[in-house]
Amino acid sequence: MNLRLISLVFAPFAFGTSAFVYVGLITPMSIDLGVGVPTVGQLQTVFAVACGIGGPILARLTTGFDRKRLLLIIMAILTVMNMASAIAPTFGLIAGIRFAGGLFAALTLPLATTLAVNMVSEINRPQAIATVLAGYTLAFLVGMPLGSVLGDAYGWRAAFWLASGLSVLALLIIAVAAPKHVHVPQMGDENFGSALRGDNPIFMGITLLSFAATFATVSFLGPVITKATGLEGAAIGAVQVATGVGSLFGLPLGAWLARLPVKRALAMLLCTTAVTQLLFTILMVSDLGTFALPILLVAMTGGAGALFATSPIIQTNIAKSAGSAVTIAFALNGSMLYFGQGIGASLGGGVTAVSSLAWTGLAGTGAAALGLLLISRLGRELGRPARTSPK
Numbered sequence: 001m002n003l004r005l006i007s008l009v010f011a012p013f014a015f016g017t018s019a020f021v022y023v024g025l026i027t028p029m030s031i032d033l034g035v036g037v038p039t040v041g042q043l044q045t046v047f048a049v050a051c052g053i054g055g056p057i058l059a060r061l062t063t064g065f066d067r068k069r070l071l072l073i074i075m076a077i078l079t080v081m082n083m084a085s086a087i088a089p090t091f092g093l094i095a096g097i098r099f100a101g102g103l104f105a106a107l108t109l110p111l112a113t114t115l116a117v118n119m120v121s122e123i124n125r126p127q128a129i130a131t132v133l134a135g136y137t138l139a140f141l142v143g144m145p146l147g148s149v150l151g152d153a154y155g156w157r158a159a160f161w162l163a164s165g166l167s168v169l170a171l172l173i174i175a176v177a178a179p180k181h182v183h184v185p186q187m188g189d190e191n192f193g194s195a196l197r198g199d200n201p202i203f204m205g206i207t208l209l210s211f212a213a214t215f216a217t218v219s220f221l222g223p224v225i226t227k228a229t230g231l232e233g234a235a236i237g238a239v240q241v242a243t244g245v246g247s248l249f250g251l252p253l254g255a256w257l258a259r260l261p262v263k264r265a266l267a268m269l270l271c272t273t274a275v276t277q278l279l280f281t282i283l284m285v286s287d288l289g290t291f292a293l294p295i296l297l298v299a300m301t302g303g304a305g306a307l308f309a310t311s312p313i314i315q316t317n318i319a320k321s322a323g324s325a326v327t328i329a330f331a332l333n334g335s336m337l338y339f340g341q342g343i344g345a346s347l348g349g350g351v352t353a354v355s356s357l358a359w360t361g362l363a364g365t366g367a368a369a370l371g372l373l374l375i376s377r378l379g380r381e382l383g384r385p386a387r388t389s390p391k
Helices: 003-007 008-019 021-031 037-059 067-087 091-105 108-117 123-153 157-177 191-195 201-218 221-229 234-257 262-284 289-354 358-373
Strands: none
Touching: 003 008, 003 123, 003 157, 003 234, 003 358, 008 037, 008 067, 008 091, 008 108, 008 123, 008 157, 021 037, 021 123, 021 234, 037 091, 037 201, 037 262, 067 091, 067 108, 067 157, 091 358, 108 123, 123 157, 191 289, 191 358, 201 221, 201 262, 201 358, 221 234, 221 262, 221 289, 221 358, 234 289, 262 289, 262 358, 289 358
């Protein structure tokens, strides 16, 4: 077991928990803060947009800096962001805090994956990326449900205190165990172009649409669970574990699917996303009685599994083309991930405001269908050897 690699798991664990710890508590937050449910859901949009803006810019500005030190700084920023969110008195202040924190937090996944791929041979990169991103699945499996349970018992602010504590834990573990003195080469003006070589823009577009499709419902997961099953309070946290289970199996599935032709693997996953999103709408517009909960668990597990399985496939192919611009490429793909979350949250919030929460799943299915159209455009550059950047 590579303990240095395992230590990096705690970075996306802290980040993912910080991003989603409140989603099971949207209704009590809306009551306490005096705003509507769709408005609280936009906290994800604010954070995601900030991450999407900050990621590529900071990746470019911090080229040549020690990756581990930067990651430790980001963990400290996450800690402060969550502490401030826990004590902020108004929705507007919480949104501002999360926007400011998101600008810097965006570097979490690019830094952690860059450290990981620099520790292994190229053939082992999919497994290394999947290992690090497993921290994100832990956020869904442990962090998000635990936040819902603590928030139900002690008030929604307790969820942000939990996220703050996990960020401190991640900082300490990474400080002790993560590899030191990892740098990436200084980037010339051509490196943004290097990061976007070949089919990389298409892969990044698929990332955006995959996350937009899923987060049309996930951004409102607490109310979705209640509308589909009638469950409330701590029971929402128990159901949320299904998302974590799906994401836990999704990453190794993605590492395995990376061996298949890329178009086939991604098409299978986007089709799964489309079907599971449609199931959410069916559950919310139909009275399925005792069948509602098991069908919901299948939809949540399958949707999360499909989403997380796309990451190792896309990241591996992006790294092949990007060469020495891998951190910039990961940051750009990360921006698409974050923008996708924000678009999905905005899509779900807009549908809820105009029509009802029940149709958010159908909106997610539409986004997945657009992703399938993008997949059909892959192939012109696949299979060509990645060029190295000129020195």
